[in-house]
Amino acid sequence: MDHRGDKYRDLGIKLTPQRIAILDYLEGNRSHPSAEDVYRAVMQTFPTMSFATVYNTLQTLKRCGMVAELTGDPEKKRFDPNPRPHHHLICTNCRKIVDVHVTYRLPVADHDRAGFDITGNHIEFLGTCPACKKRKYT
Ligand SMILES: [Zn+2]
Ligand SMILES: [Zn+2]
Numbered sequence: 001m002d003h004r005g006d007k008y009r010d011l012g013i014k015l016t017p018q019r020i021a022i023l024d025y026l027e028g029n030r031s032h033p034s035a036e037d038v039y040r041a042v043m044q045t046f047p048t049m050s051f052a053t054v055y056n057t058l059q060t061l062k063r064c065g066m067v068a069e070l071t072g073d074p075e076k077k078r079f080d081p082n083p084r085p086h087h088h089l090i091c092t093n094c095r096k097i098v099d100v101h102v103t104y105r106l107p108v109a110d111h112d113r114a115g116f117d118i119t120g121n122h123i124e125f126l127g128t129c130p131a132c133k134k135r136k137y138t
Contacts, residue, residue: 008020008023012064013060013061013064017046018042018046018049018053018057019057021042021045021046021049022038022042022054022057022058022061023061023066025038025041025042026038026061026066026067026079026081027081028081029081030082030098030099031097032070032078032079032080032088032097033078033079034073034076034077034078034079035051035054035055035058035076035077035079036051036076038054038058038079039051039054039055042054058079062079065083066081066083067079067080067081068080068082068083070088070097072088072090072097072124073090073095073097075095078097082099084101085120085122086099086100086101087099087100087101087102087104087121087122087123087124087125088100088122088123088124088125089125089127089129090124090125090126090127091127091128091129091132092126092127092128093128093129093132094129094131094132096129096131096132098129100123100125104121104123106121
């Protein structure tokens, strides 16, 4: 019996070996990969998998709430398999994305809230990562 798909059974999506490979790659992945990154990694195991399959699977996982789509990189969407609400540090030079697990309580005054009930926030801190800083100053 194949137990590999068991942990994903509750997702309510059809689990093909390709989808399981994508889920396995994403699990615990902190690099916030783009669809291209996922495609390159999963291709090692499934050389015949198309980019469209990877892309569509990521969209399906997004609809299930399994991955979040990050918009901080204007050139390509990045995906985040970490379901806990968190914030991001984004290097404006190399586009590295790092998680920030801090809860910020940011008050939004009534007159700025446009009638919204606020349920969460997502902050993107822009800056220069240590590797880029090193390249720049040494
Ligand atoms: Zn950088
Ligand atoms: Zn993240």
